[in-house]
């Protein structure tokens with residue numbers, strides 16, 4: 287997968303893209319991420335990217351030219367012009383990013399993420415350029431850069447080979463619509479608190495059953511609204527009704 291990030295602050299991404307799982311995915315060629323400063327695509331000598339809104343009011347608005355030019359530039363450089371590109375605007379007005387959206391975007395060959403900073407976007411960017419608008423939550427940040435990092439991370443870890451242990455993405459919270467079951471590691475007893483005996487029993491069928499039930503209980507306690515969408519058996523639905 288190839289991701290282009292359009293931002294006025296490319297340096298914000300550099301450490302994140304060199305560290306841990308993302309850094310390794312990039313080194314191994316599983317993922318390619320390129321940052322583009324769209325100020326370089328401004329059309330005037332002052333390299334202006336924003337101006338006050340027509341009609342007055344506070345704040346500044348990102349002009350269409352630098353963003354359209356930068357997107358057209360990265361599209362022209364596409365290695366496989368026939369492959370699908372999604373052009374994603376990071377904005378608190380967007381669709382909420384969730385695990386389902388991460389899975390959807392992980393299927394796409396090329397993503398362009400557009401980050402604003404402090405300000406709004408000229409509406410023509412929304413209307414005539416972008417294919418998706420994404421929000422990472424119901425709060426307002428100073429810019430789209432941190433949200434773009436969230437999206438890159440959430441999508442990249444679903445790409446084949448990126449996580450060392452393929453099992454770990456399958457067992458994730460949300461992978462089956464439920465929160466993950468409780469995990470324990472050594473020691474079996476810590477400050478008098480023991481690991482549940484079942485996990486030490488070596489009985490894998492019973493351990494699977496216990497984990498499934500704990501997942502359902504945890505989801506019921508913390509995020510009951512997720513159960514509407516989860517794939518539960520009749521017996522499991524009965525268990526929740528008790």
Ligand code: ADE
Pocket residue numbers: 376377378420421422423424425426427428429430433
């Ligand atoms: N830009 C500012 N706040 C944001 C949010 N919550 N999601 C996406 N982009 C943003």
